[in-house]
Amino acid sequence: MASRGYEVQIFESNNYPGGKLTEIQLGDYRFDAGPSLFTMPEYIQALFECAGEKISDHFQYERLDIVCNYFWEDGTTLSAFADLNQFKEEVEKKLAVPKEKIDTALNESKKKYNLTGKIFLEKSLHKKETWLKTDVAKAMLQIPSMGIFKSMHDVNEKLLGDKKLVQLFDRYATYNGSNPYKASGMLTIIPHFEYGIGAFFPKGGMHQITQSLFNLAKRKGVQFHFEKSVQEIVHQKEKIIGVKVNDELIEANQVISNMDIYPTYKKLLPTLKPPMKILNQEKSSSALIFYWGIQQTFPTLELHNILFSENYREEFEQIANGNISADPTVYINITQKHNAGDAPDGCENWFTMINVPYNDGQDWDNLIADARKNIIQKINRILKTDIESLITCESILDPRTIQSKTGSNSGALYGYSSNSMMAAFLRHKNFSTKIKGLYFCGGSVHPGGGIPLCLLSAKIVDDVMHE
Numbered sequence: 001m002a003s004r005g006y007e008v009q010i011f012e013s014n015n016y017p018g019g020k021l022t023e024i025q026l027g028d029y030r031f032d033a034g035p036s037l038f039t040m041p042e043y044i045q046a047l048f049e050c051a052g053e054k055i056s057d058h059f060q061y062e063r064l065d066i067v068c069n070y071f072w073e074d075g076t077t078l079s080a081f082a083d084l085n086q087f088k089e090e091v092e093k094k095l096a097v098p099k100e101k102i103d104t105a106l107n108e109s110k111k112k113y114n115l116t117g118k119i120f121l122e123k124s125l126h127k128k129e130t131w132l133k134t135d136v137a138k139a140m141l142q143i144p145s146m147g148i149f150k151s152m153h154d155v156n157e158k159l160l161g162d163k164k165l166v167q168l169f170d171r172y173a174t175y176n177g178s179n180p181y182k183a184s185g186m187l188t189i190i191p192h193f194e195y196g197i198g199a200f201f202p203k204g205g206m207h208q209i210t211q212s213l214f215n216l217a218k219r220k221g222v223q224f225h226f227e228k229s230v231q232e233i234v235h236q237k238e239k240i241i242g243v244k245v246n247d248e249l250i251e252a253n254q255v256i257s258n259m260d261i262y263p264t265y266k267k268l269l270p271t272l273k274p275p276m277k278i279l280n281q282e283k284s285s286s287a288l289i290f291y292w293g294i295q296q297t298f299p300t301l302e303l304h305n306i307l308f309s310e311n312y313r314e315e316f317e318q319i320a321n322g323n324i325s326a327d328p329t330v331y332i333n334i335t336q337k338h339n340a341g342d343a344p345d346g347c348e349n350w351f352t353m354i355n356v357p358y359n360d361g362q363d364w365d366n367l368i369a370d371a372r373k374n375i376i377q378k379i380n381r382i383l384k385t386d387i388e389s390l391i392t393c394e395s396i397l398d399p400r401t402i403q404s405k406t407g408s409n410s411g412a413l414y415g416y417s418s419n420s421m422m423a424a425f426l427r428h429k430n431f432s433t434k435i436k437g438l439y440f441c442g443g444s445v446h447p448g449g450g451i452p453l454c455l456l457s458a459k460i461v462d463d464v465m466h467e
């Protein structure tokens with residue numbers, strides 16, 4: 001917007017930029033606090049380009065050779081190599097699954113992305129112009145054959161067969177806080193982001209995404225106002241007037257709300273009738289994270305590591321019931337593997353995360369105490385260690401604190417889940433049809449959560465504002 005010549009002001013409740021994409025420091029340990037997996041760097045590159053700058057002057061990243069290391073309770077381990085031939089060999093060696101199965105699954109994923117990605121992710125679905133395009137009509141005709149009416153799990157089972165490999169590919173449903181046993185088979189598009197396009201790591205850590213965009217915005221003249229919560233989006237009948245901050249009216253012709261859409265309506269637009277059918281859809285899952293300073297190094301671990309549960313279906317059933325399985329899948333992210341300064345010599349910074357339900361008033365203190373015990377026992381079993389004795393410092397993030405720190409509805413990580421077949425079509429639009437000059441972006445509106453889609457939501461706002 002600033003590059004287009006607008007005078008841009010940003011009002012942010014926190015005293016730092018980035019929302020969920022922030023970092024924390026515990027003594028000598030640095031942690032990326034929220035997102036840890038970086039895909040689709042081209043969308044960040046596009047922002048630099050439209051601002052007339054060269055990304056490499058301000059933000060560098062590398063493609064990962066090993067996307068993730070996977071561990072199962074029976075001692076099976078598997079490295080998901082970025083090099084597809086290596087990955088296929090690994091799957092054949094460790095799981096005795098023929099290479100062709102991986103080819104078939106990844107080709108399907110790529111086909112879905114090529115056919116639908118540009119249309120359903122990069123365009124507003126709420127403009128008739130989108131639907132009049134011939135490529136959209138073509139994509140719509142193909143949708144029934146893309147597994148939309150089957151669950152993601154059923155599609156993966158048919159394509160891959162092997163229980164462990166199906167679990168590995170089902171896991172991609174969690175990339176937008178969904179349940180693979182309920183989410184549509186369309187979500188099998190996600191592996192293409194990781195294997196086809198690549199998984200990356202920014203030099204200096206994920207927080208550099210925030211930092212580089214913050215600095216870019218400042219260079220373009222954007223004014224940031226921290227610790228300034230917007231109290232109300234002010235409109236007169238159907239026209240935007242501005243926002244209210246500290247009881248003062250800040251006038252504006254356009255307002256873009258990046259706040260979660262539910263509180264945007266409930267708190268900032270009190271006189272507007274909220275679209276409750278959209279707002280009351282099932283929320284995405286949340287997360288429980290233990291940031292641990294670990295005084296040892298683990299050569300078998302990579303940047304991304306998954307310790308799988310024995311009963312994946314039960315794990316998602318527990319989440320659906322607002323509970324946490326006694327055997328959760330544990331994700332360990334260690335940025336120190338690529339960014340040595342994130343932990344002291346001989347130590348590692350562990351971001352240890354499990355998927356949990358969104359905050360519905362559960363007894364979180366008890367749930368967290370039980371989960372911590374179960375996670376530690378699982379790590380000890382699989383990595384043959386005594387992890388508790390190696391933890392030198394700890395901080396915890398849970399659905400309540402995700403909610404209070406970012407304003408995200410019930411602490412959901414990705415806005416709404418994709419647990420219904422039509423979820424992709426039912427996210428809130430990126431503009432208001434009732435108030436001229438009001439726009440919405442971020443993870444809770446179209447096209448959905450996660451850094452790449454949040455960036456696309458901003459691009460769509462730019463498109464519809466200037467069509």
Ligand SMILES: Cc1cc2nc3c(=O)[nH]c(=O)nc-3n(C[C@H](O)[C@H](O)[C@H](O)COP(=O)(O)OP(=O)(O)OC[C@H]3O[C@@H](n4cnc5c(N)ncnc54)[C@H](O)[C@@H]3O)c2cc1C
Pocket residue numbers: 011012013014017018019020021033034035036037038039228229230231258259260287289402405406407408413414441442443444449450451452454
């Ligand atoms: C633990 C965790 C792990 C994740 N892992 C990944 C991952 O690996 N990869 C990935 O791509 N995505 C991941 N995500 C999801 C990703 O972080 C989000 O989809 C994305 O960052 C959301 O961006 P956003 O701008 O929509 O919301 P937010 O980042 O929540 O930003 C909203 C901002 O609005 C501010 N705000 C709210 N109300 C007001 C108000 N009234 N006035 C002023 N300011 C206000 C908040 O303070 C906040 O800064 C993860 C999220 C979490 C929490």
